[in-house]
Amino acid sequence: MPLKDFESEFGAAAAAPRNAVRNGKIAHAYLLHCDDRHLSQSFSRALAQALSCKSRGPDGDACGRCEICTKIADGSYPELFTLLPTSKSRKIKIGKDETEQDSVRWFQSLFYLTAAYESGKKIGIIMDADCMMPQAQNAFLKTLEEPPPDSYFIICTANPSELLPTFRSRCQRISILRNSQKYDFDEKEFLLGILGEISRGSPGLPLAEKATAGLSAVFDGLRQKAEALVGAEWKRTLESAKGLDANARDSLDERVEAAISSEYMMARERLMSMIHAYFLEKYQIARGIDPGTVPNPELLDGTDVRDEAKALQHLNKAEAFLNTMKLNVDEKLAIRAFCYSIVFP
Numbered sequence: 001m002p003l004k005d006f007e008s009e010f011g012a013a014a015a016a017p018r019n020a021v022r023n024g025k026i027a028h029a030y031l032l033h034c035d036d037r038h039l040s041q042s043f044s045r046a047l048a049q050a051l052s053c054k055s056r057g058p059d060g061d062a063c064g065r066c067e068i069c070t071k072i073a074d075g076s077y078p079e080l081f082t083l084l085p086t087s088k089s090r091k092i093k094i095g096k097d098e099t100e101q102d103s104v105r106w107f108q109s110l111f112y113l114t115a116a117y118e119s120g121k122k123i124g125i126i127m128d129a130d131c132m133m134p135q136a137q138n139a140f141l142k143t144l145e146e147p148p149p150d151s152y153f154i155i156c157t158a159n160p161s162e163l164l165p166t167f168r169s170r171c172q173r174i175s176i177l178r179n180s181q182k183y184d185f186d187e188k189e190f191l192l193g194i195l196g197e198i199s200r201g202s203p204g205l206p207l208a209e210k211a212t213a214g215l216s217a218v219f220d221g222l223r224q225k226a227e228a229l230v231g232a233e234w235k236r237t238l239e240s241a242k243g244l245d246a247n248a249r250d251s252l253d254e255r256v257e258a259a260i261s262s263e264y265m266m267a268r269e270r271l272m273s274m275i276h277a278y279f280l281e282k283y284q285i286a287r288g289i290d291p292g293t294v295p296n297p298e299l300l301d302g303t304d305v306r307d308e309a310k311a312l313q314h315l316n317k318a319e320a321f322l323n324t325m326k327l328n329v330d331e332k333l334a335i336r337a338f339c340y341s342i343v344f345p
Contacts, residue, residue, distance in 0.1 A: 001073075002061045003046045010176045014043075017174065021050050022060025029144050029153040031171035033160050036178050037127075037266070040156045043176060044125050048072050048080060051152050052121040072123075075233070079120075083107040084127035086259040090266070092126075094136040101255060104136040111148040122151040128266075129155045130162035137167045144170040183274040183296065185267070187218045194218075195278050196301045198342045199314055211339040216332060222271060226264035230256060272322050274299070279311075279318040286311035310345070317341045 006014035020026050030047065034040035049062035049069045056062055062069050071077035085092050086102045095103025111122050126132070132140070144167070147153065155171055157163065194214045201207045231238075234256050244252070281294045286308040291300055321338040325331070 001042055001046050002064050003043075003050055004059065004061050006043060006046065006176070013174055013176050017047055018050060018060045020060070021056065022058070026051065026152070027172035028147045028151070029155060029171040031129075031160060031163075031168060031173045032154055032156045033158070033173060033175040034156060034177065035158045036182065037158070039176065039178070040127070040158075044127075044154045044156055045072055047154055048077075048123040048125065048152075051123060052077070052079075076236075077123075079122045080125070081107060081110045081122070082125045082127065084262075085131040086255065086262045090128070090131050090262055092129075092132040092136050094133065094139045102258075104132070104139050108140065108143050111143070111151045120150050122148070124151065124153045126153070126155045129157040130159040132163070134164060137164045141166060141170065181270075181273055181277065181296070183270065183277070183299070185222075185270070187221055187271075188274070190214070191218050191271070191274065192278070192299065192301060195275065198339060199279070199282065201343065203344050208340045208343040211343065212336045215335050215339060218271065219268065219331065219335065222267045223260075223264050226260050226267060230260045230263050234259070268325070272325055276315075276318050276322050279315045283308070283311040283315045313345055314342060 003014055003018045017026075017030065032040060032044060032047075034043065046062070049064065049072050050056065050060065052068050052072060053062035053066060054068060055066045064073075068077065072080055083092060083102065083104070087093075093100075093103050095105040098105050098109035100106055107124065107126075111124065144153065153171075155163075160168060160173075194211050197207065198211045237252070238256070277296050278299050281296065281299055284294055285291055285300075286306055291297060294300070317338065320341075321334065324334050324337075
């Protein structure tokens with residue numbers, strides 16, 4: 001997907017890097033402020049293509065068809081390096097040295113190896129950069145100030161305020177904001193059905209147990225999808241690791257498991273956000289707000305709660321559930337407690 005395909009929605013923000021490429025005024029580091037992670041991933045890949053393509057058009061955009069563009073699109077370009085939170089804590093650490101994988105020091109070391117591919121361009125993408133610990137950000141400042149030759153960095157975050165001012169100042173900022181959260185996972189309709197039942201149903205043990213089982217199944221499904229997604233991303237690495245010794249293999253397995261946990265936690269956060277948004281919009285409507293003005297009208301099911309006190313009570317329970325899930329608690333017990341708190345107010 002070329003950069004110009006983003007211009008219909010984001011206008012000048014999407015045109016700026018393409019114009020910079022065309023005019024030979026490319027920045028060595030771009031800070032991509034984006035509130036949609038999938039959009040952030042696709043835009044950063046499009047920018048990486050524009051920076052690396054050797055068959056760019058006169059508009060400065062990548063051709064999208066050459067071997068380099070194809071490899072960047074499918075994630076196999078050997079000079080495209082990605083740093084993202086893969087630990088269960090979802091923190092990007094500085095690392096003890098370059099051997100500690102998925103750390104800043106490991107990431108930095110990749111750019112000082114001899115360029116091995118045709119274009120000679122090295123691209124570094126940091127996803128969820130706000131997860132970088134302050135020490136890690138400080139450690140990366142030197143690389144931002146004096147990047148290795150032919151190296152470019154794309155720093156992606158939904159929360160730029162979490163980055164140090166000195167870090168932000170060394171990047172050219174691009175903002176592509178939708179200013180709303182899209183809930184597009186497969187389980188959405190099933191989840192909405194569960195929330196609708198418990199919010200308007202009559203108190204009863206069968207309803208509470210049904211809701212607990214259903215909501216638990218949604219969370220289990222997210223875990224399975226995280227395993228499948230990470231497995232696909234690590235497939236090549238795992239296949240090449242078959243000849244490694246036992247210690248190296250165990251270390252790789254630990255990284256994969258940490259990546260699965262990180263992916264699951266991120267998906268779980270989106271799910272929790274949807275649950276909160278559902279009850280928040282129910283409360284807003286109970287207070288008389290026009291349903292057509294809420295941020296996520298697709299969450300409405302036409303059975304709005306008109307009892308403002310009850311809607312507020314449900315919202316408070318949802319917020320308590322969200323806060324509880326941020327702690328190191330038994331997930332199944334927390335889900336059960338939430339469902340029972342809504343069914344039995």
